[in-house]
Amino acid sequence: xxxxxxxxxxxxxxxxxxxxxxxxxxxxxxxxxxxxxxxxxxxxxxxxxxxxxxxxxxxxxxxxxxxxxxxxxxxxxxxxxxxxxxxxxxxxxxxxxxxxxxxxxxxxxxxxxxxxxxxxxxxxxxxxxxxxxxxxxxxxxxxxxxxxxxxxxxxxxxxxxxxxxxxxxxxxxxxxxxxxxxxxxxxxxxxxxxxxxxxxxxxxxxxxxxxxxxxxxxxxxxxxxxxxxxxxxxxxxxxxxxxxxxxxxxxxxxxxxxxxxxxxxxxxxxxxxxxxxxxxxxxxxxxxxxxxxxxxxxxxxxxxxxxxxxxxxxxxxxxxxxxxxxxxxxxxxxxxxxxxxxxxxxxxxxxxxxxxxxxxxxxxxxxxxxxxxxxxxxxxxxxxxxxxxxxxxxxxxxxxxxxxxxxxxxxxxxxxxxxxxxxxxxxxxxxxxxxxxxxxxxxxxxxxxxxxxxxxxxxxxxxxxxxxxxxxxxxxxxxxxxxxxxxxxxxxxxxxxxxxxxxxxxxxxxxxxxxxxxxxxxxxxxxxxxxxxxxxxxxxxxxxxxxxxxxxxxxxxxxxxxxxxxxxxxxxxxxxxxxxxxxxxxxxxxxxxxxxxxxxxxxxxxxxxxxxxxxxxxxxxxxxxxxxxxxxxxxxxxxxxxxxxxxxxxxxxxxxxxxxxxxxxx
Numbered sequence: 001x002x003x004x005x006x007x008x009x010x011x012x013x014x015x016x017x018x019x020x021x022x023x024x025x026x027x028x029x030x031x032x033x034x035x036x037x038x039x040x041x042x043x044x045x046x047x048x049x050x051x052x053x054x055x056x057x058x059x060x061x062x063x064x065x066x067x068x069x070x071x072x073x074x075x076x077x078x079x080x081x082x083x084x085x086x087x088x089x090x091x092x093x094x095x096x097x098x099x100x101x102x103x104x105x106x107x108x109x110x111x112x113x114x115x116x117x118x119x120x121x122x123x124x125x126x127x128x129x130x131x132x133x134x135x136x137x138x139x140x141x142x143x144x145x146x147x148x149x150x151x152x153x154x155x156x157x158x159x160x161x162x163x164x165x166x167x168x169x170x171x172x173x174x175x176x177x178x179x180x181x182x183x184x185x186x187x188x189x190x191x192x193x194x195x196x197x198x199x200x201x202x203x204x205x206x207x208x209x210x211x212x213x214x215x216x217x218x219x220x221x222x223x224x225x226x227x228x229x230x231x232x233x234x235x236x237x238x239x240x241x242x243x244x245x246x247x248x249x250x251x252x253x254x255x256x257x258x259x260x261x262x263x264x265x266x267x268x269x270x271x272x273x274x275x276x277x278x279x280x281x282x283x284x285x286x287x288x289x290x291x292x293x294x295x296x297x298x299x300x301x302x303x304x305x306x307x308x309x310x311x312x313x314x315x316x317x318x319x320x321x322x323x324x325x326x327x328x329x330x331x332x333x334x335x336x337x338x339x340x341x342x343x344x345x346x347x348x349x350x351x352x353x354x355x356x357x358x359x360x361x362x363x364x365x366x367x368x369x370x371x372x373x374x375x376x377x378x379x380x381x382x383x384x385x386x387x388x389x390x391x392x393x394x395x396x397x398x399x400x401x402x403x404x405x406x407x408x409x410x411x412x413x414x415x416x417x418x419x420x421x422x423x424x425x426x427x428x429x430x431x432x433x434x435x436x437x438x439x440x441x442x443x444x445x446x447x448x449x450x451x452x453x454x455x456x457x458x459x460x461x462x463x464x465x466x467x468x469x470x471x472x473x474x475x476x477x478x479x480x481x482x483x484x485x486x487x488x489x490x491x492x493x494x495x496x497x498x499x500x501x502x503x504x505x506x507x508x509x510x511x512x513x514x515x516x517x518x519x520x521x522x523x524x525x526x527x528x529x530x531x532x533x534x535x536x537x538x539x540x541x542x543x544x545x546x547x548x549x550x551x552x553x554x555x556x557x558x559x560x561x562x563x564x565x566x567x568x569x570x571x572x573x574x575x576x577x578x579x580x581x582x583x584x585x586x587x588x589x590x591x592x593x594x595x596x597x598x599x600x601x602x603x604x605x606x607x608x609x610x611x612x613x614x615x616x617x618x619x620x621x622x623x624x625x626x627x628x629x630x631x632x633x634x635x636x637x638x639x640x641x642x643x644x645x646x647x648x649x650x651x652x653x654x655x656x657x658x659x660x661x662x663x664x665x666x
Contacts, residue, residue, distance in 0.1 A: 072237025099237035211583035213257035285426030298324035350388035527597030613645030
């Protein structure tokens with residue numbers, strides 16, 4: 001019966017009394033909903049805008065290519081009709097929006113330089129020539145001759161004098177109009193000024209917001225009656241500001257669930273990516289690729305709920321929690337070759353300085369476990385170790401380094417550090433090398449990345465008074481906990497040379513170096529490695545080691561100057577070989593690698609302890625020969641010797657050798 005249960009309409013309003021007073025109320029309500037096409041449960045729309053700047057229509061700016069795009073989405077999802085308190089407050093609806101903005105720009109400076117004939121001649125070394133006129137067709141000349149026959153004859157002497165004068169004048173004009181090639185001095189001075197060849201830039205920003213407990217119902221365009229809630233900016237994808245001044249939630253708190261029992265969390269996400277590439281070419285065949293990159297991601301959650309305080313309703317933002325990650329191209333090469341122990345000692349000194357720079361109460365005293373540190377900020381405090389680590393391994397002053405590294409990388413104005421790759425392959429084009437080498441390439445590169453795979457809000461951090469409570473190790477609770485910060489850098493390689501001779505001999509050499517640093521809560525790990533690689537190869541062509549020799553064919557050679565021979569007379573013959581050999585490919589590679597991993601204990605301050613590492617020598621010669629198109633032979637010899645750096649493992653020597661046969665069935 002109607003009295004045995006509660007009745008609610010589509011908006012969550014309790015209509016039990018209406019059903020008791022009028023038993024036909026459910027049927028009337030159903031018919032009314034059918035006429036209104038039911039209850040709105042879902043609405044969403046998307047907006048996409050793409051714009052390409054019209055530089056191609058402007059001749060002077062056609063070397064620029066730029067485009068921007070903007071995508072916005074909005075959604076409204078009807079909530080369940082269940083109630084969450086004694087007065088029948090429904091759960092409410094959920095609104096969400098998102099915006100994705102992107103910008104990409106390319107500057108093609110090569111195209112810009114080519115607009116000037118003079119700069120083009122600086123590039124090539126020769127001035128551009130005007131195309132010569134094609135000779136007139138023969139039939140046109142014939143027509144001209146016929147017309148000339150109809151004209152009166154002119155005296156021979158006058159005609160010859162005129163033709164002679166015209167010829168001299170034409171030669172003089174041709175000499176004057178011939179373009180001048182740029183001098184060597186011009187090329188040496190001006191070509192480096194055109195070293196920037198191209199610049200590419202890409203930026204993406206993706207943000208979303210999801211808010212539960214939204215009470216208004218969806219009408220036209222997903223807004224409430226009167227187009228007031230959630231507002232034109234929200235349905236256009238604009239992200240609401242939910243902290244600080246002009247807080248969107250506090251300004252519009254009347255739109256949200258008023259129940260004291262509401263406890264659903266809202267979410268905001270932020271993802272940014274940036275990458276840029278700069279191509280530099282100081283002179284021909286010498287190129288430098290410079291790259292920049294950054295990725296940042298952050299998720300924020302909190303509960304926006306009503307709470308009775310001092311006898312009145314007050315909306316509070318509770319249980320705030322941030323989690324995220326970031327990585328960016330970095331630069332720490334200025335300490336890569338320094339002594340590891342010296343850098344660690346600098347890191348320890350930096351911690352003491354940072355401890356005193358961090359915000360604190362007046363007269364904080366000293367830390368109980370280490371008097372060198374200020375009270376509340378001990379040697380293992382996350383806010384102490386992270387900036388001290390960055391300062392030590394980038395050779396920054398501990399008095400100037402930023403204290404909150406997460407805010408530095410989250411900033412839109414942060415510019416990542418450059419990485420580069422250098423290549424030069426112009427030596428083989430010099431006269432002294434051209435007849436010996438077909439290619440000589442010299443390369444050098446540096447790559448480094450700083451990465452925080454996870455940062456998160458400390459659950460015990462008090463935003464109102466962060467100095468009120470101490471942890472069990474007598475430290476303040478950090479605003480953010482960063483479990484690990486890593487710096488990975490490598491020379492790829494420091495120097496690399498690749499040589500190929502005109503007789504198909506190859507020689508390769510590379511010297512590589514890497515360093516990986518990882519800072520944790522209680523320890524700092526450093527991995528260092530150096531490697532030298534030699535390689536060589538040679539091809540012996542047309543070898544008939546296993547192929548069956550074919551009989552030579554006889555070819556008759558006739559002398560066309562002589563009279564036809566008698567059929568009984570034998571003609572001169574020559575033997576021509578048709579057997580063709582196959583190539584033998586010989587390759588040799590040798591490498592020497594030395595790597596070591598050390599751990600520094602942040603709590604005890606004990607010097608580095610090697611926990612793993614080894615010296616590795618490898619030698620791998622191979623010989624390959626294709627017996628025929630289906631059968632191939634390969635001889636190999638692999639030698640490897642590993643000498644460990646610690647007593648936890650034993651030296652290992654490995655030798656493998658043999659012959660492999662490969663048969664292809666077609």
